[in-house]
Amino acid sequence: MSDTITGVFLIIGSFIVLLAGIGLVKMPDIYTRMSATSKASTLGVSVVLITTGFFFGTTGIITRTLLIVVFLMITAPVASHLLGKAAYLNKLPLWDKTKRDDLSGNDYKC
C-alpha cells in the first residue's frame, strides 16, 4: 500500500480515538461516557491496526492484526455490559434528562 494512503488512514483512526477521549471528558453521566468510549475507541483502533497490516502486506502480519481486531470487537461489548451492570447495581445517578429507565420496574417516564 502506498505511503500516502497509509498516512491518511492513520490520521483518520487516531482522530476517531481522540473523539472517544473527548466524549469521556465531556459526557454527563457514566452510561453515556461508556457508550462513547467503547464504540469509538474500538472503531479507531481497528482502523489503525488494519492499516498497519496492509502497510506491511505479508500474510503473517495481516493475520496477526486481524486477530487483534476480532478480539477487540468480541471483548469490548462484554466488558462494557458488565461495567454498566455493576454501575447500575451501585445506584450511580442517571443524567437528569434521561427519558426512560427500563431496569427501574416502574412505568415509562416519557
Place this chain on the structure above:
Amino acid sequence: MFLGFAIDFSLALLGFTILLAIVRLIKGPHTADRVVAADLTTSVAIAFIAIYSIRTGETWILDVGLILGFAGFLGTVGYAYYLQLRGKK
C-alpha cells in the same frame, strides 16, 4: 515524507487522548468512571504499538499488543465483578 508527518501527528493525537483519559481518571466521581478511563488507555496503548511498529519496521511488537488487549479485558472484567459485589450488599 508525508508518512513521517502522519505518524508524528497520529502519535500526538493519541497522546492527547491519554491526557484526556488522565483528566477523567483524576476527576471521576466513582470508581466505575476510573475503570472506563483505564480501559480507554489500554486501547490507546494498542494503537500506539501499531504505529510504533510502522515507524521502526519491527513487527514482533504486535504480539505485545495482543497480550495487552487480553490483559486489559481481564482487568476490566475483574473490576466490574468486585464493583458488582459491592453494589449487591
